[in-house]
Amino acid sequence: MTKEISLEHVWVEFGEFTAVHKANLNIAGGEFFSFLGPSGCGKTTLLRCISGFQEPTRGKVKIGGEDMRGVGPNKRPTALIFQNLALFPLRSIADNIAFPLEVRGVSKKNRRKRADELLELIALPGQGDKKVSELSGGQKQRVAIARALAVEPDILLLDEPLSALDLKLRQHMRTELRAIQKQVGLTFIYITHDQGEALTMSDRIAVMNKGKIEQIGDGKAIYDHPTTSFVASFVGENNVLDGTVLSNDGKVMQIDAGLGTPFAVENHPAGGPALAPGDACHLFVRPEALRLSKDESAINQFSTNFVTEEFEGNMRHIVMNASGKDLKLSLINDGTNAIEANAPVKLDFAPGMGIALKPGELASA
Amino acid sequence: MRDLFYDLVRRNGMAVSIYLMLAVSLWVFILIILPQLTMLDYSFRFNLPPAKIGGPEDVYTLEQYRYFFQGSGASDGLNTLDIGILFKTLLAAVFVTIFDLIICYPVAFVLAKSSTGAKARLLVLALIVPYWINEILRAFAFRILFGATGVINETGMGLGLWDTPIDFIRQDVALYAGLAYAYILLMIFPLYNAIESLDRNQIEAARDMGANWWQVHAKVVIPYAKPGIASGMTMVFMLTSGALAAPQILGGPSNLWFTQLVYQWFNSGGNWPRGSAYAMVLLIVCIALVLLVMRLFKVSIGEIKQ
Numbered sequence: 083m084t085k086e087i088s089l090e091h092v093w094v095e096f097g098e099f100t101a102v103h104k105a106n107l108n109i110a111g112g113e114f115f116s117f118l119g120p121s122g123c124g125k126t127t128l129l130r131c132i133s134g135f136q137e138p139t140r141g142k143v144k145i146g147g148e149d150m151r152g153v154g155p156n157k158r159p160t161a162l163i164f165q166n167l168a169l170f171p172l173r174s175i176a177d178n179i180a181f182p183l184e185v186r187g188v189s190k191k192n193r194r195k196r197a198d199e200l201l202e203l204i205a206l207p208g209q210g211d212k213k214v215s216e217l218s219g220g221q222k223q224r225v226a227i228a229r230a231l232a233v234e235p236d237i238l239l240l241d242e243p244l245s246a247l248d249l250k251l252r253q254h255m256r257t258e259l260r261a262i263q264k265q266v267g268l269t270f271i272y273i274t275h276d277q278g279e280a281l282t283m284s285d286r287i288a289v290m291n292k293g294k295i296e297q298i299g300d301g302k303a304i305y306d307h308p309t310t311s312f313v314a315s316f317v318g319e320n321n322v323l324d325g326t327v328l329s330n331d332g333k334v335m336q337i338d339a340g341l342g343t344p345f346a347v348e349n350h351p352a353g354g355p356a357l358a359p360g361d362a363c364h365l366f367v368r369p370e371a372l373r374l375s376k377d378e379s380a381i382n383q384f385s386t387n388f389v390t391e392e393f394e395g396n397m398r399h400i401v402m403n404a405s406g407k408d409l410k411l412s413l414i415n416d417g418t419n420a421i422e423a424n425a426p427v428k429l430d431f432a433p434g435m436g437i438a439l440k441p442g443e444l445a446s447a
Numbered sequence: 448m449r450d451l452f453y454d455l456v457r458r459n460g461m462a463v464s465i466y467l468m469l470a471v472s473l474w475v476f477i478l479i480i481l482p483q484l485t486m487l488d489y490s491f492r493f494n495l496p497p498a499k500i501g502g503p504e505d506v507y508t509l510e511q512y513r514y515f516f517q518g519s520g521a522s523d524g525l526n527t528l529d530i531g532i533l534f535k536t537l538l539a540a541v542f543v544t545i546f547d548l549i550i551c552y553p554v555a556f557v558l559a560k561s562s563t564g565a566k567a568r569l570l571v572l573a574l575i576v577p578y579w580i581n582e583i584l585r586a587f588a589f590r591i592l593f594g595a596t597g598v599i600n601e602t603g604m605g606l607g608l609w610d611t612p613i614d615f616i617r618q619d620v621a622l623y624a625g626l627a628y629a630y631i632l633l634m635i636f637p638l639y640n641a642i643e644s645l646d647r648n649q650i651e652a653a654r655d656m657g658a659n660w661w662q663v664h665a666k667v668v669i670p671y672a673k674p675g676i677a678s679g680m681t682m683v684f685m686l687t688s689g690a691l692a693a694p695q696i697l698g699g700p701s702n703l704w705f706t707q708l709v710y711q712w713f714n715s716g717g718n719w720p721r722g723s724a725y726a727m728v729l730l731i732v733c734i735a736l737v738l739l740v741m742r743l744f745k746v747s748i749g750e751i752k753q
């Protein structure tokens with residue numbers, strides 16, 4: 083069973099401070115939806131609005147079409163997994179998992195049965211009598227998920243549940259979480275400030291900054307066609323150049339970015355608001371979109387000098403300088419991309435790979 | 448012990464460590480062990496005039512304990528009066544302890560979980576300030592409060608709730624109120640300490656999983672705070688059953704507290720050995736009761752000190 087969630091003009095204010103700024107969005111039943119944003123941008127606050135720990139100052143939270151105002155967290159069809167998991171240390175694993183059943187007055191026998199089923203699901207069969215302290219980080223994680231699933235909620239809310247785990251385990255748990263979501267078919271709302279996590283797991287992502295939702299879309303849309311400067315600079319690595327729009331024929335813009343000949347940059351229907359000649363803009367080119375010019379007559383070509391290189395095995399992360407501006411460049415280490423340290427190097431990028439947006443706040447590195 | 452000493456030396460240096468060890472040992476020995484041992488010794492002796500002390504009649508005896516159980520009657524009837532007073536005292540102390548727990552738990556919870564920095568400090572101060580006043584003065588204040596012309600009777604009658612003054616003193620209401628109030632801080636602080644360290648997310652997680660407020664407390668907060676509850680209850684119970692000032696001042700004329708018996712034997716009775724025996728009986732019964740209750744609720748002494 084899944085339910086749609088909608089936030090309608092949700093504001094949350096703490097005194098003078100606005101933690102959530104007019105959030106509007108719909109999350110379909112069964113979707114894996116992520117909120118991505120830097121620390122303090124209001125992700126947890128928004129999640130608490132959905133779970134019922136925080137009433138919006140204005141606006142509505144609807145679950146399955148029903149307005150949730152005044153409905154307490156214990157009465158909502160949501161289950162929240164806390165950042166620190168909040169397992170009960172004095173209870174056994176099985177009693178932790180069965181807690182939601184216990185408070186609903188389910189008999190001891192049935193509770194145990196359900197707990198065993200769930201232990202099976204999270205691949206910890208027969209471990210119900212262990213103490214919480216006897217489990218590893220990843221196992222605790224799975225117990226927290228099982229506990230949240232015990233009463234078959236419609237929506238699972240996860241607040242950075244993987245942030246305490248080490249990298250290896252985190253990657254492993256990502257796959258497992260996604261598998262569990264597919265298996266039980268619930269709506270997952272997932273909070274993270276790790277973009278890799280958001281991109282790999284989510285059906286759709288909402289990128290937030292300072293309480294505002296900047297963009298909602300699937301991973302590809304967010305990465306390839308960001309609609310604001312913040313999103314372009316926050317998600318993935320990006321080079322940003324200040325530029326001015328010279329012309330725009332609706333398909334291709336000419337942009338002067340102070341690096342010699344103007345650049346041709348395509349408009350994209352899914353991109354940000356259209357720019358008109360004379361507008362200032364931020365021109366974004368991803369490190370992997372920049373390439374070494376093999377051809378003297380390539381379009382969007384400019385001259386650079388080598389600054390430094392960071393070698394990563396399969397990839398080479400190189401910093402080049404173009405007219406005083408450092409640009410990052412990522413090249414596959416296939417032996418064809420030799421760069422001479424002391425001679426000028428020509429770079430170019432395809433018109434479809436540049437993104438021109440209205441100047442806005444950039445994510446701090 | 449040796450490890451403890453080496454640990455101290457490593458942290459504080461030799462001189463300080465020796466001083467600390469000596470000071471603590473002396474303190475424990477002179478102020479706690481020695482007086483108790485003396486009392487114990489006294490309780491097994493006859494009450495002799497000074498001249499005969501150390502003489503041939505000064506031998507160990509169970510006479511004082513026998514008196515507690517059988518009284519002066521040579522027959523083997525029970526000393527129902529004194530045993531009755533002991534039970535009444537213990538029962539009243541248990542009642543006061545439970546009453547304190549009931550009123551302190553919500554206060555400690557709010558203090559620990561709902562109030563923030565400055566507000567919490569103010570609340571704590573408000574709780575502590577009344578205890579700057581001497582215990583005896585506080586007891587007298589209660590006597591005035593509950594007296595025939597005290598504030599409570601005046602207000603009650605003024606509001607027309609009752610029309611002749613209620614004798615709160617004779618009915619022991621004043622005594623119970625005074626005792627409950629006397630050691631309230633010793634209940635609040637252990638509870639506060641225990642609840643304070645409970646992760647707030649645990650409470651919210653329980654809420655989120657469908658627990659109502661009652662269940663949150665019964666299934667999450669109280670089990671977690673059990674050591675704090677046990678230590679608060681132990682302290683309040685021990686101090687209440689051993690209280691003297693409040694029963695002296697607030698007790699009704701017909702109602703003796705067991706400590707008053709002890710006091711009488713020492714003081715007006717002039718029978719120190721018997722007073723010692725009575726004090727020992729009280730101490731042992733109280734400790735036994737505390738241990739029994741802790742066993743029933745599966746709390747170990749180790750947990751309490753945490």
Ligand SMILES: Nc1ncnc2c1ncn2[C@@H]1O[C@H](COP(=O)(O)OP(=O)(O)OP(=O)(O)O)[C@@H](O)[C@H]1O
Pocket residue numbers: 096099101119120121122123124125126127128275
């Ligand atoms: N109860 C509160 N009272 C006042 N301000 C609050 C309260 N809760 C949150 N805030 C503020 O709201 C802002 C958003 O907080 P929130 O916890 O939602 O951030 P977040 O996006 O979850 O950050 P993080 O990634 O660090 O967890 C923060 O600036 C925080 O200080």
Ligand SMILES: [Mg+2]
Pocket residue numbers: 125126127241
């Ligand atoms: Mg957060």
